[in-house]
Amino acid sequence: MKYKLFTILYILKMNQNTIFYGSSESPFGFCSIAFSNSKVCSLIFPENEEEAQKDFRRRLNTDKLEKNEAEAIRIITAIFQYSYRPELDLHGTPFQMSIWEALQQIPAGKTSTYSEIAAAIGRPKAVRAVGTAIGANPVAYLIPCHRILRSDGGMGGYRWGLAIKKKLLEAEGVKM
DNA sequence: AGGACAACGGTCT
């Protein structure tokens, strides 16, 4: 009986594996990532580490968050210097998942629009909601939400500031 | 070209 209880607690603890995080400079500014079992849960461009921690805690809905700066720097460097594509660990509503999926189909250097994405997932009228779902993209850069522009040619928004969006697009040779 | 505005749909509180 006692044994059973401990097994269950152990399994629960293992099931909620801890998420590690850390930050480093990147070609596009200060960058933080959260990862678990070598899968990347989130990549963001916050102001500082404190904002990163808050964002991760809320977004990933966990209190098991531990700093691992060395590994974070290693992953960030690999991503930006050697275009390493880590596996992603994504969680979202079906609507969000389908949109994040669609975003990943857009090759570097190409752009799309909020309404095109809406059409692509079969909800042509959900344009506004597509905007918010794109804004909720947990993995910036790797899931290229920066490649989405307004249909009138405008920049649209960017969760981490338009300056970074612009930088990302310029680096891909997109002209605006 | 650019501003105001209503309609839209998913998500959060």
Next chain:
DNA sequence: AGACCGTTGTCCT
């Protein structure tokens, strides 16, 4: 139920 939004098409000046 209501408010919030990384939008868009339309109707103006």
